[in-house]
Amino acid sequence: MARGLVKRNEDYSRWYSDVIREAELAEHAPVKGCMIIRPYGFAIWEAIQRALDDMIKETGHVNAYFPLMIPESLLKKEAEHVEGFSPECAVITHGGGRKLEEPLYVRPTSEAIICSTYAKWMSSWRDLPILINQWANVVRWEMRTRLFLRTTEFLWQEGHTAHETEKEAVEEVLRMLEVYRRLSEEWLAMPVITGVKSRSETFAGAINTYAIEAMMQDRRALQAGTSHFLGQNFARAYDMQFQGRGGALEYAWSTSWGVSTRLIGGLIMCHSDDQGLVLPPKLAPHQAVIVPIYRTDDDRAALLEAANGIAAEARALGVRIKVDDRDHLKPGAKFFEWEKKGVPVRMEIGPRDLESKQVVLVRRDLGKAGKEFAPMEGLAARLPGIFAEMQQALFDQALANRRDHTIDIDSFDGMREVLNGDLAFVNACWCGSEKCEALVKKETTATIRVIPDSGENNEGVCVVCGEAATRKPVWARAY
RNA sequence: CGGGGCGUAGCUCAGCCUGGAAGAGCGCCUGGUUUGGGUCCAGGAGGCCGGAGGUUCAAAUCCUCUCGCCCCGACCA
Numbered sequence: 001m002a003r004g005l006v007k008r009n010e011d012y013s014r015w016y017s018d019v020i021r022e023a024e025l026a027e028h029a030p031v032k033g034c035m036i037i038r039p040y041g042f043a044i045w046e047a048i049q050r051a052l053d054d055m056i057k058e059t060g061h062v063n064a065y066f067p068l069m070i071p072e073s074l075l076k077k078e079a080e081h082v083e084g085f086s087p088e089c090a091v092i093t094h095g096g097g098r099k100l101e102e103p104l105y106v107r108p109t110s111e112a113i114i115c116s117t118y119a120k121w122m123s124s125w126r127d128l129p130i131l132i133n134q135w136a137n138v139v140r141w142e143m144r145t146r147l148f149l150r151t152t153e154f155l156w157q158e159g160h161t162a163h164e165t166e167k168e169a170v171e172e173v174l175r176m177l178e179v180y181r182r183l184s185e186e187w188l189a190m191p192v193i194t195g196v197k198s199r200s201e202t203f204a205g206a207i208n209t210y211a212i213e214a215m216m217q218d219r220r221a222l223q224a225g226t227s228h229f230l231g232q233n234f235a236r237a238y239d240m241q242f243q244g245r246g247g248a249l250e251y252a253w254s255t256s257w258g259v260s261t262r263l264i265g266g267l268i269m270c271h272s273d274d275q276g277l278v279l280p281p282k283l284a285p286h287q288a289v290i291v292p293i294y295r296t297d298d299d300r301a302a303l304l305e306a307a308n309g310i311a312a313e314a315r316a317l318g319v320r321i322k323v324d325d326r327d328h329l330k331p332g333a334k335f336f337e338w339e340k341k342g343v344p345v346r347m348e349i350g351p352r353d354l355e356s357k358q359v360v361l362v363r364r365d366l367g368k369a370g371k372e373f374a375p376m377e378g379l380a381a382r383l384p385g386i387f388a389e390m391q392q393a394l395f396d397q398a399l400a401n402r403r404d405h406t407i408d409i410d411s412f413d414g415m416r417e418v419l420n421g422d423l424a425f426v427n428a429c430w431c432g433s434e435k436c437e438a439l440v441k442k443e444t445t446a447t448i449r450v451i452p453d454s455g456e457n458n459e460g461v462c463v464v465c466g467e468a469a470t471r472k473p474v475w476a477r478a479y
Numbered sequence: 480c481g482g483g484g485c486g487u488a489g490c491u492c493a494g495c496c497u498g499g500a501a502g503a504g505c506g507c508c509u510g511g512u513u514u515g516g517g518u519c520c521a522g523g524a525g526g527c528c529g530g531a532g533g534u535u536c537a538a539a540u541c542c543u544c545u546c547g548c549c550c551c552g553a554c555c556a
Contacts, residue, residue: 011552028552030543030549088555109556143554149486150555211507211556223556260556293515300514350515360515430542 005340007205007274012218017147019268020399022340023277026147031070033145033152037261039222039339043285044264045155049135051187051282052157052259055179060160061131067138069104075112078237085109085205090143097147111205111230111256115238122242122252125164129172133159148265149222149479152339162240162252163307166231169253172230176257177210180225186435189261189394190214190270191402192224192452193474195450200434202445203256207231210255213474215402216269219423221449222267227257271394278364280394282416288383289315289338290353293331293350297352298325299462303349306376310359312346313380321383339364344390345383347374365397406474412440412464417477419444425476429469431462439464440475447475 004017020026025041028034037045053063069092076082084199090106093099107113119128135157145151163169177194184192192212202209206228214222234240235251244250271278281287290311292303307323314321322343324334331348337348338407348360353373361374363386406425409415420423420443430448431434440463441447443452462469 017549027549030547085556140555142556144550144552154556156556157552226556258556262556271534291515295514330516330518332514332518335516336522337517348515352515 005308007372010371011356012206014162015274016265016269019272019277019340020147023342025264025277025408027428029148031152033142035147035151040285040315042084042285044267045261046284047285048263049157052179052183053087053135055183056133056157056159056427058174059179061133061161063134064132064185065134065136068107068116070107070110070113072105074116075105077112077116078234081111081205081234081237085140085350087259090139090141091426100135107136108140108142109136109256109258110134110136110137110158110160111234112238113160115234115240115254117250118160118162118254119239119241125242125244125250127163127242128252129168130162131172132157133157134160138158144178146238146265148261148268150262154261156258158256158258162235162400164244164250165244165252166253169231169255170229173208173210173227173257176255177212177225178228179253179258180212180227180259183259184212184214184224184263184266186393187280188267188270189282189391189398190224190266191395191399193450193452195227195474197454198437198448200437203228204278205230205233205237207233211277214270215398215405216264216266216424217401217474218269219401219405219425220268221425221474221478222262222269222477223449225259228255230254230256241333248317257477259274264297270398273365275367276340278343278394279344281344282391283342284342285320286322286338286343287414288320288335288345288347289325289343290321290347290349291331291334291338292323292325293348295351299351301359303351303354306354307347308347310376310380312421314383317380317384318381319387335376345386347379352424361386365390365393365426402443408462410449410460415440416444419446419475419477422434423477425449425474427471427472428463430456430477431465431467431470433462433467436462436464444475444477446475446477449478450474 005022006014008015024038026035026037029036040141079136085108089108092104118272118382137153137155142150142152161172171421181192181194184190194212194216197211208229210227212225216222232251232253234254236385240252241249253398290307292307294300294303304325311321311323344364346362353359357372357376361372364372407418408427415426418426437448451471458470458472
């Protein structure tokens with residue numbers, strides 16, 4: 001079995017760390033809660049960035065960059081916002097060898113600095129909308145951290161937009177929620193439920209927070225992205241005013257939305273297995289690897305020539321492929337290594353294969369059972385199709401896992417049993433009171449993950465208090 | 480912040496109880512051997528035993544203090 005990896009059913013938490021270590025995605029830094037993202041892990045992040053950045057631009061946004069440090073006074077202008085964040089802020093008190101007159105906050109998010117800048121940029125309704133995104137790092141002093149899922153410093157993108165009307169802003173929030181859904185489902189092969197958060201889970205200072213919520217293999221939920229409708233709250237706090245079409249001064253309607261390196265944690269817990277990482281082909285740094293198997297130098301030369309030929313052909317078709325020509329490792333060692341790193345397709349080629357003009361092809365998600373002899377003729381051209389099938393298979397598998405573990409429940413007892421037991425996504429009606437929500441959390445540690453936007457069959461009675469309910473949230477234990 | 484665990488070779492750790500020449504496995508370097516699922520053999524490099532103080536003829540080991548990290552609970556993307 002995979003050396004150095006515990007099995008998922010033995011200790012899921014340790015398995016998760018093992019996968020990251022063995023795949024060389026990241027490691028702990030000397031600073032508590034911080035991580036070093038290693039080149040292989042960062043390559044995955046770069047692939048996510050490329051895909052998302054394209055979508056962000058296709059939807060009319062541009063990138064910019066705002067400072068890491070925010071003056072305390074600026075952050076404190078939006079009371080609810082600062083209250084939500086101040087306990088987890090890192091504060092810089094000294095610089096240049098002396099105490100600063102005003103402390104600087106390391107951004108936990110950039111609403112304060114960006115909104116106050118937008119205020120200067122808008123004078124007329126013609127200046128709107130402002131549609132800007134930034135790729136940045138942020139710091140939140142979390143009590144408990146886990147690689148990728150929750151680190152003190154993390155990488156993300158944060159979009160910040162300002163609009164003339166409420167309608168436009170709401171449309172923007174939902175548009176970006178949809179972008180996140182597509183990123184997650186089409187690129188990470190990670191199915192998500194979209195919807196709005198309950199009040200207690202709403203971003204500090206926002207009117208509404210929308211989210212994409214995914215189920216991990218252990219049936220816990222992961223909030224994978226959020227899109228916030230900020231109303232005019234930040235406009236009032238940071239003076240984002242413009243002269244409207246009628247000539248009067250109006251407050252802008254703003255939004256913000258973000259996804260982070262947490263997505264990589266989701267990716268791991270959605271698809272990987274007891275052998276290690278499993279990557280969806282669309283995001284894999286290497287989509288395929290060719291391992292030559294030889295005895296003699298002559299064999300080696302001939303095989304490498306054949307392998308490089310296949311690789312060149314594949315690259316011409318846009319496939320990210322690697323020929324593992326390292327001479328000091330046996331083939332078996334290479335198999336294990338690429339397996340742990342989640343490379344979608346492995347091709348083995350030895351003298352016998354060369355003779356019969358074929359390779360042994362193994363899809364990562366199917367394992368040894370899925371080994372096939374593939375003719376070299378037309379092999380490169382087949383790869384994109386194989387990747388597409390695997391991409392779909394990963395999504396289908398994750399979706400099936402969610403369907404198999406989603407339950408409609410109408411009694412609090414039933415809810416307690418599931419959420420304190422094997423875990424699942426529980427669909428259960430809710431009256432909307434924070435008291436009922438808090439009681440569920442107290443007795444099960446589960447929370448409302450999202451109130452789905454599909455409006456069907458939501459009439460009922462609250463699973464906790466029995467009062468009339470019009471909402472049917474997804475309840476689950478979350479990361 | 481509470482509870483638990485751990486700091487010794489690049490990594491994983493043994494040694495500590497009962498003080499007396501710093502070890503193993505893996506990895507790394509050299510040479511040979513091997514190559515269709517983690518080759519084998521020989522040789523080699525590599526250490527302020529987390530830090531400070533104390534006890535002692537003598538401390539990785541005992542005592543005090545300290546710093547840090549990991550895991551489990553209360554907060555969060």
